[in-house]
Amino acid sequence: MSxxxxxxxxxxxxxxxxxxxxxxxxxxxxxxxxxxxxENEGALLEALKKDLRKPNFESIISEVLFTKNEIVCxxxxxxxxxxxxxxxxxxxxxxxxxxxxxxxxxxxxxxGPWNYPIQLVLTPFxxxxxxxxxxxxxxxxxxxxxSQLLSELLPKYLDKDCFAxxxxxxxxxxxxxxxxxxxxxxxxxxxxxxxxxTAAAKHLTPVSLELGGKNPCYVDKSCxxxxxxxxxxxxxxxxxxxxxxxxxYVLCTKAVREELVPALINCLEEFYGKNPxxxxxxxxxxxEKHFNRLKALLSSGKVAVGGQTDEKDxxxxxxxxxxxxETDPVMQEEIFGPILPIVDVENIDxxxxxxxxxxxxxxxxxxxxxxxxxxxxLERTSSGGFxxxxxxxxxxxxxxxxxxxxx
Amino acid sequence: xxxxxxxxxxxxxxxxxxxxxxxxxxxxxxxxLRRLLTENEDRIADALHKDLNKNKLDTQVFEIMGLEGEIAxxxxxxxxxxxxxxxxxxxxxxxxxxxxxxxxxGVVLIIGAWNYPFLISLQPLLGxxxxxxxxxxxxxxxxxxxAALIKELIPKYLDKDLYQxxxxxxxxxxxxxxxxxxxxxxxxxxxxxxxxxEAAAKHLTPVTLELGGKSPCYIDKNVDIDTVCRRIAWxxxxxxxxxxxxxxYILCDKSxxxxxxxxxKETIKxxxxxxxxxxxxxxxxxxxHHFKRILxxxxxxxxxxxxxYDEASCYIAPTILTDVSxTSKVMKEEIFGPLLPILTxNNVDEAIQxxxxxxxxxxxxxxxxxxKxxxxxxAETSSGGVTANDTMIHFTISTLPxxxxxxxxxxxxxxxxxxxxxxxxxxxxIKSLKMETVNKVRYPPGSPEKVKWIKRLITKQVNFGKxxxxxxxxxxxxxxxxxxxxxxx
Numbered sequence: 001m002s003x004x005x006x007x008x009x010x011x012x013x014x015x016x017x018x019x020x021x022x023x024x025x026x027x028x029x030x031x032x033x034x035x036x037x038x039e040n041e042g043a044l045l046e047a048l049k050k051d052l053r054k055p056n057f058e059s060i061i062s063e064v065l066f067t068k069n070e071i072v073c074x075x076x077x078x079x080x081x082x083x084x085x086x087x088x089x090x091x092x093x094x095x096x097x098x099x100x101x102x103x104x105x106x107x108x109x110x111x112g113p114w115n116y117p118i119q120l121v122l123t124p125f126x127x128x129x130x131x132x133x134x135x136x137x138x139x140x141x142x143x144x145x146x147s148q149l150l151s152e153l154l155p156k157y158l159d160k161d162c163f164a165x166x167x168x169x170x171x172x173x174x175x176x177x178x179x180x181x182x183x184x185x186x187x188x189x190x191x192x193x194x195x196x197x198t199a200a201a202k203h204l205t206p207v208s209l210e211l212g213g214k215n216p217c218y219v220d221k222s223c224x225x226x227x228x229x230x231x232x233x234x235x236x237x238x239x240x241x242x243x244x245x246x247x248x249y250v251l252c253t254k255a256v257r258e259e260l261v262p263a264l265i266n267c268l269e270e271f272y273g274k275n276p277x278x279x280x281x282x283x284x285x286x287x288e289k290h291f292n293r294l295k296a297l298l299s300s301g302k303v304a305v306g307g308q309t310d311e312k313d314x315x316x317x318x319x320x321x322x323x324x325x326e327t328d329p330v331m332q333e334e335i336f337g338p339i340l341p342i343v344d345v346e347n348i349d350x351x352x353x354x355x356x357x358x359x360x361x362x363x364x365x366x367x368x369x370x371x372x373x374x375x376x377x378l379e380r381t382s383s384g385g386f387x388x389x390x391x392x393x394x395x396x397x398x399x400x401x402x403x404x405x406x407x
Numbered sequence: 408x409x410x411x412x413x414x415x416x417x418x419x420x421x422x423x424x425x426x427x428x429x430x431x432x433x434x435x436x437x438x439x440l441r442r443l444l445t446e447n448e449d450r451i452a453d454a455l456h457k458d459l460n461k462n463k464l465d466t467q468v469f470e471i472m473g474l475e476g477e478i479a480x481x482x483x484x485x486x487x488x489x490x491x492x493x494x495x496x497x498x499x500x501x502x503x504x505x506x507x508x509x510x511x512x513g514v515v516l517i518i519g520a521w522n523y524p525f526l527i528s529l530q531p532l533l534g535x536x537x538x539x540x541x542x543x544x545x546x547x548x549x550x551x552x553x554a555a556l557i558k559e560l561i562p563k564y565l566d567k568d569l570y571q572x573x574x575x576x577x578x579x580x581x582x583x584x585x586x587x588x589x590x591x592x593x594x595x596x597x598x599x600x601x602x603x604x605e606a607a608a609k610h611l612t613p614v615t616l617e618l619g620g621k622s623p624c625y626i627d628k629n630v631d632i633d634t635v636c637r638r639i640a641w642x643x644x645x646x647x648x649x650x651x652x653x654x655x656y657i658l659c660d661k662s663x664x665x666x667x668x669x670x671x672k673e674t675i676k677x678x679x680x681x682x683x684x685x686x687x688x689x690x691x692x693x694x695x696h697h698f699k700r701i702l703x704x705x706x707x708x709x710x711x712x713x714x715x716y717d718e719a720s721c722y723i724a725p726t727i728l729t730d731v732s733x734t735s736k737v738m739k740e741e742i743f744g745p746l747l748p749i750l751t752x753n754n755v756d757e758a759i760q761x762x763x764x765x766x767x768x769x770x771x772x773x774x775x776x777x778x779k780x781x782x783x784x785x786a787e788t789s790s791g792g793v794t795a796n797d798t799m800i801h802f803t804i805s806t807l808p809x810x811x812x813x814x815x816x817x818x819x820x821x822x823x824x825x826x827x828x829x830x831x832x833x834x835x836x837i838k839s840l841k842m843e844t845v846n847k848v849r850y851p852p853g854s855p856e857k858v859k860w861i862k863r864l865i866t867k868q869v870n871f872g873k874x875x876x877x878x879x880x881x882x883x884x885x886x887x888x889x890x891x892x893x894x895x896x
Contacts, residue, residue, distance in 0.1 A: 016763070018787070034869075057853025061861055072867040087806035098804055103789055105812070182813065190611060197608035201601050204618070206817040209611065224840040234850050271851040281851035369840060378835065380425075382510055385834035390846075394836040396497060396865070 004172065007164045008179040011107045011134040014161035020104060020132045023082055025159075027075060029129050032157040033122070034071045037064060043149055044118055051117060051143040053284035053314075058239060063118045066396075070123050074130040081130065104132030105206075106182030111173065111196070112139045113187045114286055115242040115336075117146035124185040124208070133183065134162040138176060140188075141169040142286060181205050187244075189334075210244070212334045213361035217247035217391070218351045218377060220368035221256050228367045228389075229263035232340070233271065235391030237318045240283040241338040242290075245363040247391050248335050249324070250342045251351040257342055261320060264340070265305045268318050277308070277315050285314040285337065294337035300328035301341060326354070348373060352380045360384070365391050411579070414571050415543060415586040418514045421568035422541035427511065430485055436536050436565055437485075440529070441478045443564040444471055447556075451525060454552040458524065459646065460691040469646070470525045473803070477530055480805055480822055481537045488826045489539075491835070498864055499845065501884070504837035509830040511539030512613075513589030518580065518603070519546040520594040521693055522649040522743075524553035531592045531615075532570070534825025540590070541569045545583060547595075548576040549693055588612050590829060594651075595619075596741075597814050615818030615828055617651070618811050619741045620768035624654035624798070625758045625784065627775035628662050635774045635796075636670040639747075640678060642772075642798025644725045647690040648745040649697075652770040654798050655741060656731075656748040658758045664751050668727060671747070672712045675725045684715070684722050692721040692744060701744035704737040708748060733761070755780055759787050767791070767813035772798050791815050844891040860890060 019025055037044070041064055048054040048063060084099040108128040112121025121139045128135040137154065139147035151165040166172060177184075177199035186196045187210040200207045219228060236246050252260060272279035285291045291314050298307055298319065306319030316338050324330060324341040331341065345351045355364070364383035366374050374388040387394045426432055444451070448471065455461040455470065491506040515535040519528030528546045535542045544561065546554040558572045573583060584591075584606035593603045594617040607614045624642075626635055642654050659667050679686040692698040698721045705714065705728070713726030723745050731737060731748040738748065752758045755775075762771070771790035775781050781795045791811035794801045801807055802821075810819030820828050848860045863886060 021786070055851075055853060057851065057858060060858055061849065065862065065866065069865065069867045072869050075869055076867070087804070089806075090804055093800065093804060098801075098807060100807060101785065103812075193611060194608050197611065198605055201604035201608055204597060204600060204604065204616065204814055204817065211611070224843075227840045227843045227846075230843070230850060231846065234846075273852075279852070281853050367840070374837060378508070379428075382831065383833065385836075386508075387836040387838065389838040389840045390836070393500065393838065394834050396499060 004166065004175045004179065007136060007166060008107065008176075008181075010161060011136060011164060014159075015104070015106050015134040019159075020134060020162055023079055026130055026132060027078060029158055029163075030071055030075050030078070030126065033126065033129070034068060034075070036153055036157040037068050037071070040149075040153055043153075044146075047145040047149045048118065050145040051114070052239065052242070052286055054239065055281045055283060057281055058283065062239070063116055067119050067122045067126075070126050074126050078130055102131070106133060108133045108135040108183040108185065109176060109179075109181040110135055110137050111184070111186045111188065112137065113244075114140035114142035114146075115239060115244070117143035118150070120187050120210075121150070124187075128183070128185070129163070135164075136176065136181075137163070137165045138173060139165065139167065141167065183207070186210065211362065212244045212336070213359055214248040214331070214334055215245060215361045215363040215365065215383070216351075216355045216358075217250045217365040218348070218355075218367070219250055219252040219256050219260060220348070220366070220370065220373050221253065222369040222373070223367040223389070224369070225256075225259045225263050229260060229267045231390050232365075232367075233264055233267040233318075236340045237268075237271070237282070237338050238392070240285055240316070242283070242286065242336050243392070244336075245385070245392055245395060246336075247340070247363075247365050248361070249331065250340060251345050251354060252342065253346065254344050257322065257344060260342070261304050261322065264320050268305060272318065276306075276317055277310065277313070282318070285316060287314070290337065291316065294335070294339065297330040297335065297337070297339055300324055300330035304342075306338070326357075348376065352377060355381050363387065363391075363394070411573070411582045411586055414573055415514060415583075415588070417568055418541040418543055418571055421566070422511070422513055426566070427536075427539045427541065427569055430489055433537055433539060434482055434485060436570075437478050437481055437533065439564040440533065440536075441475065443560050444474055447560060450556060451553075454556045455524070457552040458521070458550040459649070459693060460689075461646070462687050465645070465688070465690075470523060473526055474529055474533070477533050477805065477822070477825075481533055481826070484823065485537055485826075488537075488823055500836065500838070502842065503839070504835070506835050508833045508835050509538070509827070510833050512829060512831050513540060515540045515542050515829055516583065516586075516588040516591045517542060517544050518591070518593045518595070519544070520651075521547035521549035521553075522646060522651070524550035525557070527594050527617075528557060531594075531820055531825065531829075534820055535590075535592075535829045536565075536570070538826050538829035540829055542571070543583070543588070544570070544572045545580060546572065546574065548574065590615070592818075592820070592828075593617070600816070615810070615820065616816045617809075617818075617820075618769065618814065618816040619651045619743070620766055620811070620815040621655040621738070621741050622652060622768045622770040622772065622790070623758075623762050623765075624657045624772040625752075625755070625762075625774065626657060626659040626663065626667060627755065627773070627777070627780060628660040629776055630663075630774050632663060632666050632670050636667060636674045637677075638797050639772075639774075640671060640674040640725075643747050644675070644678065644689070644745055645799075647692060647723070648747075649690070649693065649743050650799070651743075652792070652799050652802055653743075654747075654770075654772050655768070656738065656750065658750050658752050658761060661751045661753060664749065667749065668711050668729065671727055675712065675727075679725065683713075683724055684717065684720075689725075692723055695721065697721075697744070698723065701742065701746060704740075704742060704744075704746060706737075707732060707735040708737055711749075713745070755784065759784060762788050767811070767815055769811045769815040770794065770799070770801070789813070842887070845887050848890070860886075 048059045086099045180203040185208045193209045301321040301324035304320040304322045306317035308317040319339045321341040362384040366377045366388045385394045452463045452466040493506045517531045587610040592615040597618045600616045683689045708728040709730040711727040711729045713724040715724040728748040769791040773784045792801045805822030808819035808824040809821040848857045
């Protein structure tokens with residue numbers, strides 16, 4: 001109890017001292033972060049393997065490289081970003097100076113998830129540091145090896161008065177949330193998102209909530225089915241499906257489905273071989289609770305490929321389900337696993353109506369060679385982000401605000 | 408209450424019908440709102456006179472003109488602001504369309520305040536309409552004449568389904584807050600702000616909270632005290648001090664303390680005469696409750712000028728307080744009335760320390776000739792907004808975001824900031840199904856070779872200048888071609 005209070009108080013004192021205000025200080029911290037990533041790549045990959053059996057191939061790209069790029073982007077642009085923004089003046093103020101000054105909020109709390117336990121906690125942290133805040137990082141207890149590693153490494157590289165890592169679960173997070181922060185950044189599920197925002201309301205703390213949802217993927221008849229299958233399969237089964245912006249389910253006509261399913265089956269063999277459980281390029285489900293949750297979803301519809309499970313190994317085979325109905329269990333919650341249901345629709349209007357009957361997702365995908373189809377879906381739906389003819393790639397663009405969907 | 412469910416349901420059905428999608432439709436609604444204002448100027452002035460003893464000129468200047476200016480700006484800029492906003496691409500997406508598309512959020516709840524009942528209810532409404540949302544507007548019940556007039560006029564001019572007005576107090580607002588909205592904008596105090604945010608959290612509804620605080624006003628020595636006092640008195644006593652960005656209290660250099668008091672007294676007489684109660688330019692306190700609250704703040708301080716009051720008419724004279732203790736009642740809460748405490752400091756550092764010991768205010772004022780001192784104050788304090796060498800004027804510049812920070816609020820609006828606040832900024836990447844060769848590096852099975860290629864394609868380097876980026880772009884295209892050749896073997 002007192003240690004959380006102490007940590008928060010120490011950071012607030014450091015913030016009030018003004019040391020984070022200068023560009024020099026912030027750049028020093030950002031460069032130290034870059035060194036942390038460069039000098040500990042091996043240890044990071046090892047921790048990710050222990051937590052998620054994440055293949056090195058994936059870890060290097062989606063965790064290490066992505067984070068390093070974010071740091072470099074901040075370093076390269078910091079001076080520009082810190083500059084006051086001069087604005088157009090009114091007649092009465094023509095002789096005055098009018099500008100928007102960027103200021104740090106103060107002490108930020110960043111709560112990370114377990115699926116990309118390095119990247120998703122460090123990316124917002126980098127932003128907080130660049131903006132001149134002090135910050136407490138609370139990595140997820142569900143990925144304990146990654147969290148432990150971060151709690152060891154961060155104090156070795158960064159200013160200990162300004163930045164701290166607090167590890168723990170529900171109890172520690174609840175204690176943290178009783179303290180007053182000047183900004184809270186949370187990545188995780190909607191249920192906890194509501195708890196965070198309610199706690200933040202007590203102190204009038206602004207929040208950013210990166211949540212999730214069921215990301216629909218509409219596949220049109222005009223698309224190149226082979227390329228489409230590759231891109232969808234890659235995005236769905238990356239990190240064993242445990243990606244907030246993975247395509248959650250496919251909507252297509254029966255005719256398209258008849259071509260898509262064999263294409264997906266071919267892809268899966270190309271990617272993971274005849275027995276995916278032996279592939280070094282496939283991760284594992286994070287824990288028993290999620291394994292059991294996902295196993296129960298396999299009974300929806302019919303298994304077109306996959307469906308095998310191994311509880312001891314926390315392994316679920318990359319699975320495609322067909323003949324899935326809107327009321328099936330697999331369509332009631334965000335899957336967050338290696339299961340891809342295909343729901344039949346008659347046409348694009350039915351697909352759009354289907355999507356709009358559900359909560360706004362974090363991402364929405366359309367595969368079509370017809371630009372009109374793409375624009376039609378884009379205009380008649382809403383989602384955090386949108387990508388046509390690919391998945392996930394919208395996240396690689398640093399200048400594209402990764403705006404949240406509030407659901 | 409089912410009535411709230413029905414009201415919100417109607418707005419949501421109207422939103423889902425997509426009629427507010429068209430920019431033409433939104434412009435028509437804004438033009439209709441403009442007609443509402445011009446055709447009902449007298450009635451609006453009358454309602455404000457009944458609620459706050461506001462005179463016709465003040466109604467024009469403080470309530471109507473700002474709205475008309477905002478409507479003109481929105482009409483001029485709507486097409487530009489609603490258009491897709493292209494952004495910088497990376498190597499992997501050089502051939503693609505990449506942009507941010509502003510979209511309406513859905514059904515917006517706007518809870519207005521009683522001090523500028525038309526301005527504060529209708530200015531956010533303008534932004535919400537321009538951004539393509541449906542709106543439920545809940546004007547403040549405390550300014551009851553204005554609320555009744557808003558309820559009568561809005562359905563006469565605007566689309567009856569998309570834009571609904573709900574009147575009522577705590578009970579009605581509580582019921583309304585149980586419904587799901589896509590954004591809630593609240594203007595008022597921080598106690599209710601917390602209640603609004605907590606209710607919003609149940610539905611994960613984003614909020615904009617325009618709250619308040621004690622806006623400090625620092626006066627350095629070596630200033631033109633005449634001008635300074637005039638500007639401060641104007642900011643403080645307009646609307647009888649019931650302005651969220653009124654200078655709440657003064658921190659002045661010890662050496663000019665007496666002169667400031669004298670000059671303020673003279674300015675008050677200039678503005679309102681010997682007996683402000685008789686002045687047609689001086690407002691009244693909104694209610695008996697606030698009248699009593701403000702009077703209770705006099706305790707412990709010396710009245711240097713003013714202090715007269717009359718409960719029957721909710722009149723409190725423009726009042727200057729001296730010998731004010733930092734721990735007195737008047738220094739503990741936002742005054743929101745015509746009491747102006749003056750405290751002294753030895754230097755600007757003391758003033759900065761004093762300000763930083765308190766919650767971040769909505770506005771901060773500093774009067775000083777020395778630009779270096781002004782820069783120091785801005786650099787070492789924080790507030791929603793700042794006006795140096797005047798009061799309140801930053802509010803009038805629509806290219807500046809108007810909003811608070813910390814206890815004084817979150818989010819901002821006015822001009823483009825209104826449009827953006829009430830929009831969802833959707834990240835869009837439009838690719839083609841071609842160029843699959845480049846994608847192959849990311850598919851399993853992994854290999855050290857693939858990792859090398861990916862690193863070459865997307866690793867950012869520290870401190871590459873713009874020319875370097877162009878070079879990288881060309882190199883990227885070349886690499887893509889090379890890869891096609893190599894990977895095909």
